[in-house]
Amino acid sequence: MSLQSWILHGAILAASVAGGMGCSLPEYKLLVSNIPEGSTRIEAAIYLPQSSKLLRDQVSAEIPAGKVPLSVLLDLQGTVDQPERAVFGVATRDASGCITATSNTAPVAPSQSVADVPVRMIPLVNPSAATDRCNKSPPILVDVQREELGYFGNADKRLLLGGWGFVPTDQVTIKSQIQFSQTLCRSQCRMRCPDVKPCSNSNLGTMCQTGCSLTGTMEYAGPGLLLLHLPEQTGVQEPPPPPPQMTLARLDVSGAELLGSPIAVTVTAADGSAVTTFVEQ
Numbered sequence: 001m002s003l004q005s006w007i008l009h010g011a012i013l014a015a016s017v018a019g020g021m022g023c024s025l026p027e028y029k030l031l032v033s034n035i036p037e038g039s040t041r042i043e044a045a046i047y048l049p050q051s052s053k054l055l056r057d058q059v060s061a062e063i064p065a066g067k068v069p070l071s072v073l074l075d076l077q078g079t080v081d082q083p084e085r086a087v088f089g090v091a092t093r094d095a096s097g098c099i100t101a102t103s104n105t106a107p108v109a110p111s112q113s114v115a116d117v118p119v120r121m122i123p124l125v126n127p128s129a130a131t132d133r134c135n136k137s138p139p140i141l142v143d144v145q146r147e148e149l150g151y152f153g154n155a156d157k158r159l160l161l162g163g164w165g166f167v168p169t170d171q172v173t174i175k176s177q178i179q180f181s182q183t184l185c186r187s188q189c190r191m192r193c194p195d196v197k198p199c200s201n202s203n204l205g206t207m208c209q210t211g212c213s214l215t216g217t218m219e220y221a222g223p224g225l226l227l228l229h230l231p232e233q234t235g236v237q238e239p240p241p242p243p244p245q246m247t248l249a250r251l252d253v254s255g256a257e258l259l260g261s262p263i264a265v266t267v268t269a270a271d272g273s274a275v276t277t278f279v280e281q
Contacts, residue, residue, distance in 0.1 A: 027110040030072035030088060034121045036100040039063055039092035044072060045165070045223035047087040049107050054167055054223065063092070073114070085109050089223025090119050091164040098134040099142055100124065102162050104224035122162065132276040138165020139267045141276040159216070161226040161265060161278075168220040169270035172228055177279070178253065178261035179208035189236050189251055212236060212258050226267065233258055 030044065044059040059072060076086065085107035092101045101121035108117050122143075124130050130142040143162035148155045161172070175195070185193065195211025215234075219227040233255025262280035269275070 026073040026075045026114055028074040028076070028086065028088075028108070028117055029114045030074065030090065030117050030119050031069060032072060032090060032103075032119045032121065033069040034101070034123070035063070035068045035070070035092055036121070036123045038094045039100045040095045041093045041097075042070065042072070043091045043093070043164070044074075045089045046074070046076070047089070047220075047222045048084050049087055050084050052168065076110075087222040088117060088119065089164065089166070089225070090121065091224065092121060096134065097136065099130070099140060099164055102142060102164055102224045104162075104222040126281060129278060129281050131278075135274075135276065137274050138163075139167070139170055139269060139274060139276050140164045141265065141267050141278045144263070144265050144278050144280060157230040157259075159228040159230065159263075159265065161228060161267065162224065163226075163267070163276070164224055166220070166223055166226050166267070167269075170218075170220075170226070171268045171270060172216065172218045172226060173266045173268070174214045174216055174228065175210075175264045175266075176212040176214055176258040176261050177210050177264060178212055178258055179210050180251070180253070181208065185209040185251055192236055211264070212253075214258060214263065228265070230259065 032042065035042075040063055042059075042061060042063050046055045046058075047053070048055070055076075059074070063070065087107050088105045090103045090105075091099050094100050101123045103119050103121045105117055105119060108115060124133065124142055125145075126143070127133065132140050133142050141161060141163040143160075145160040145162070146157075147160055148157050150156050159174070178193075189209060189212075193209050193212040195209075214230070216228040216230050219229060221227050235252070235254040235256075235258065237252050264277060264279040266275060266277045
């Protein structure tokens with residue numbers, strides 16, 4: 001299947017061109033709202049969760065000046081006769097090519113007429129932290145939000161990773177940015193917390209250890225959203241040093257403390273060709 005897009009009267013129309021324009025009724029109409037001022041281009045990608053298929057072709061078109069909200073009409077060719085739900089990822093960019101907002105819909109079923117799909121764009125919460133938002137090649141990670149569902153003691157702790165161009169084979173790694181005195185960090189800690197950075201906290205010493213690895217299970221939600229489920233985390237513990245250094249304190253950091261500090265999230269393409277990172281501020 002191939003998609004072609006163009007602009008007509010402020011609405012972006014996208015239709016299958018495998019057999020020409022044809023007379024088929026578009027199956028979806030994306031009603032895109034809350035587009036940030038200064039956005040000049042819109043991009044959309046389609047994921048079919050029932051078949052775990054991400055369509056290679058994407059919609060990309062200029063946003064007509066003063067023509068917001070937008071309507072994006074999509075004909076996926078054949079999904080009316082063989083209905084299949086679809087997830088839509090959407091991103092907008094400014095004149096410099098930097099992402100201004102993203103969105104990812106829930107799975108939507110087609111209808112015998114045109115299925116309206118409300119898409120409310122989510123502007124970047126902290127553009128300065130989204131250091132890769134001007135990248136052209138995905139994956140591009142622009143936001144990390146924490147969420148906890150359920151009741152105390154049995155809650156589903158997870159991260160909502162907002163961005164653009166995610167695929168099911170992407171790999172996610174997370175590291176706690178917790179800081180503590182380097183003199184407390186010896187063998188086991190260094191294997192798990194390998195990054196050493198200067199520390200400005202005089203109570204902790206001149207150097208701190210940071211970048212402690214955390215565990216998570218990725219759930220692919222669509223081209224604009226990854227969910228990372230966080231099980232109970234193992235802390236960093238080390239035995240007391242042998243004599244004559246018994247005066248040194250033992251390092252004992254819980255998993256809750258690791259998660260209680262800012263975290264750095266990295267999304268890497270399966271072949272390693274692209275890497276994007278977002279660090280909580």
